[in-house]
Amino acid sequence: MTLLISIGNTNITCGIQAVNTNTIASFKLRNSEVTAENLAEQINQLLVRNKIKKLTACTLASVVPEMIDTISSAVQQFFSITPIIVSSSSDLGLNLSLYNCECVGVDRLLCCTAAYASCSSASIVFDLGTATTANVVNGKGFFLGGLIIPGIELQSQMLAKAAAMLPGINISEDAVLIGNNTAQCINSGILYSTAFFINQYILEINRVLGQEATVYMTGGNSDYIKPYINSNIISRPNLLLEGLAIYSSKL
Ligand SMILES: Nc1ncnc2c1ncn2[C@@H]1O[C@H](COP(=O)(O)OP(=O)(O)O)[C@@H](O)[C@H]1O
Ligand SMILES: CC(C)(COP(=O)(O)O)[C@@H](O)C(=O)NCCC(=O)O
Ligand SMILES: [K+]
Structure with missing residues (x-):
């Protein structure tokens, strides 16, 4: 089961995709209130609520570069997984040749990835x-x-x-x-x-x-x-x- 983490400028949102469905269970924590311990605690509760025994991978996207290391280390420390960092240069299923994508927020791209995958238009x-x-x-x-x-x-x-x-x-x-x-x-x-x-x-x-x-x-x-x-x-x-x-x- 893959843990999904998005770091925004206000909140960290964590989720998991429920087995055999497209629904995602998630929670938000305010960036200002996040510690490694309460993040781990909330993730554990998410796993229990969704009857998931073990995380096998984690993907992390962030528009707050300086928080990536702290959050990655917390996941590594408590779940023994090294998050894969998703960035605007990852293959997100969109053609980026019409935008200067070096500086685009990966959150904007990932939302578009999901939108385009869902409607194909x-x-x-x-x-x-x-x-x-x-x-x-x-x-x-x-x-x-x-x-x-x-x-x-x-x-x-x-x-x-x-x-x-x-x-x-x-x-x-x-x-x-x-x-x-x-x-x-x-x-x-x-x-x-x-x-x-x-x-x-x-x-x-x-x-x-x-x-x-x-x-x-x-x-x-x-x-x-x-x-x-x-x-x-x-x-x-x-x-x-x-x-x-x-x-x-x-x-
Ligand atoms: N459950 C929630 N937890 C935290 N913030 C929330 C929640 N529901 C709504 N908000 C509001 O969402 C806004 C931030 O939206 P969000 O999409 O999480 O931002 P970002 O991705 O920029 O961190 C804040 O203004 C906050 O008040
Ligand atoms: C525009 C944003 C600040 C939105 O961030 P958010 O409100 O989700 O925290 C973020 O996507 C960002 O920092 N973008 C970089 C510039 C760009 O997208 O072109
Ligand atoms: K946002």
Whole structure:
């Protein structure tokens, strides 16, 4: 059984692909709270919950280079496996010749790997994590790139930091078009700007590609935005780990 690990800028997500199914069981730990011991403890609980006796391999993808060694060492120490590090130069089942892939986040590619494998057609993946990214694959499996904007929590933190009169807010699900107090203006501004961007982006990309792309949404902040999206979207919380599972199955 292969352990799948993704290190994002906010969370480490770990998962395993259940036997004979495509479903992935997973958990998230905040990067700031991770120690080797609690990571091992959570992985052990994941194994017990899924009746897995032994891990035989581990694949790890990270967009935080300085955390790779610490997390690899923890897996090595507690499970006696050396993780295989998946990077943007690994063969991820996409044609990368149209993007400068030396610097692309492997998380963006892995989400596209899973999306393209699942629909075999042009796709757009929105990943709403620390950053919000849009990622486009054309109908022939070429990764075209996309856009990067500050994520939902980050937008709120930036406003509170930069503007003396703006409070820090916890994002809530309720957005109104015309906010009538500061907190509501910030909350609604962040949710609607992200949702309006996504709605319009889908239309523009479909026009540019000349076809209707299959749209996927993933990332820890997806639930805030899904209610405001006008097109059909496929919500896949574990899309990145699905990409890692596809890569792992070919090793
Ligand atoms: N179960 C959860 N554990 C941790 N963060 C979560 C969870 N559910 C939603 N979040 C939110 O997800 C966001 C991070 O999304 P994620 O996709 O994990 O980011 P990244 O890949 O950039 O680390 C944070 O804003 C956090 O508040
Ligand atoms: C855009 C990202 C910061 C998103 O990271 P995340 O929000 O998932 O933590 C990450 O994919 C990254 O650092 N990318 C490198 C630049 C690029 O993709 O072109
Ligand atoms: K992300």
